[in-house]
Amino acid sequence: AQKVTQAQTEISVVEKEDVTLDCVYETRDTTYYLFWYKQPPSGELVFLIRRNSFDEQNEISGRYSWNFQKSTSSFNFTITASQVVDSAVYFCALSGQNNDMRFGAGTRLTVKP
Amino acid sequence: EPEVTQTPSHQVTQMGQEVILRCVPISNHLYFYWYRQILGQKVEFLVSFYNNEISEKSEIFDDQFSVERPDGSNFTLKIRSTKLEDSAMYFCASSEFRANTGELFFGEGSRLTVL
Numbered sequence: 001a002q003k004v005t006q007a008q009t010e011i012s013v014v015e016k017e018d019v020t021l022d023c024v025y026e027t028r029d030t031t032y033y034l035f036w037y038k039q040p041p042s043g044e045l046v047f048l049i050r051r052n053s054f055d056e057q058n059e060i061s062g063r064y065s066w067n068f069q070k071s072t073s074s075f076n077f078t079i080t081a082s083q084v085v086d087s088a089v090y091f092c093a094l095s096g097q098n099n100d101m102r103f104g105a106g107t108r109l110t111v112k113p
Numbered sequence: 114e115p116e117v118t119q120t121p122s123h124q125v126t127q128m129g130q131e132v133i134l135r136c137v138p139i140s141n142h143l144y145f146y147w148y149r150q151i152l153g154q155k156v157e158f159l160v161s162f163y164n165n166e167i168s169e170k171s172e173i174f175d176d177q178f179s180v181e182r183p184d185g186s187n188f189t190l191k192i193r194s195t196k197l198e199d200s201a202m203y204f205c206a207s208s209e210f211r212a213n214t215g216e217l218f219f220g221e222g223s224r225l226t227v228l
Contacts, residue, residue, distance in 0.1 A: 035216075035217075037219075039156075043202065044219065044221045045156070045204060045219040047216055047217070047218070050216055091155070093156075098169050099161045099163065099168045099169050099211050100146075100158045100161055101146075101158065102158055103148075103157070104155065105154070105155040106155055
């Protein structure tokens with residue numbers, strides 16, 4: 001069975017603070033993909049990143065960075081110098097051998113000015 | 114940029130009525146999905162569809178639900194007899210490859226309200 005746990009239900013920070021969103025996953029598959037999606041107040045799901053299970057290299061994209069560690073089954077997401085526009089619900093997701101992608105419960109991030 | 118489009122954006126229906134939600138996936142995509150999100154809760158997988166048949170479905174996708182690709186472009190989700198607990202945002206997604214190898218592109222969602 002596949003499972004994604006986002007233990008942080010809500011996080012509130014002040015603009016320009018760094019914030020890390022945690023994601024822990026469980027899977028028996030040897031090949032799998034991990035994802036992060038952003039859901040702004042408007043409701044759509046915005047793709048942020050995909051990472052396969054064989055690539056543990058960390059990735060940086062602007063103010064966003066991702067830390068994938070197979071040893072701890074974690075795929076954490078850090079926003080550096082947060083901005084009000086980063087306020088959204090962020091979902092971590094996992095896709096394995098089956099053709100279904102399972103989401104975590106999401107973390108609601110509020111960035112205050 | 115190609116996108117997944119969904120109609121209607123919002124539908125209000127009476128309990129027990131049938132509802133059809135429509136999706137137009139990205140044209141060269143082969144895999145199609147429905148997800149739902151009850152207000153304020155997680156995004157839940159319903160079903161995946163490939164080669165004109167269901168490839169995976171979740172425990173939520175019971176006999177009340179069905180999917181089809183009637184004309185090669187639309188991908189529909191039918192709820193036969195809606196219940197109050199079916200009220201949710203329903204997201205359609207498509208991908209060029211299987212979900213474990215490719216990005217899923219999501220539509221903007223169809224909000225279903227069952228009264």
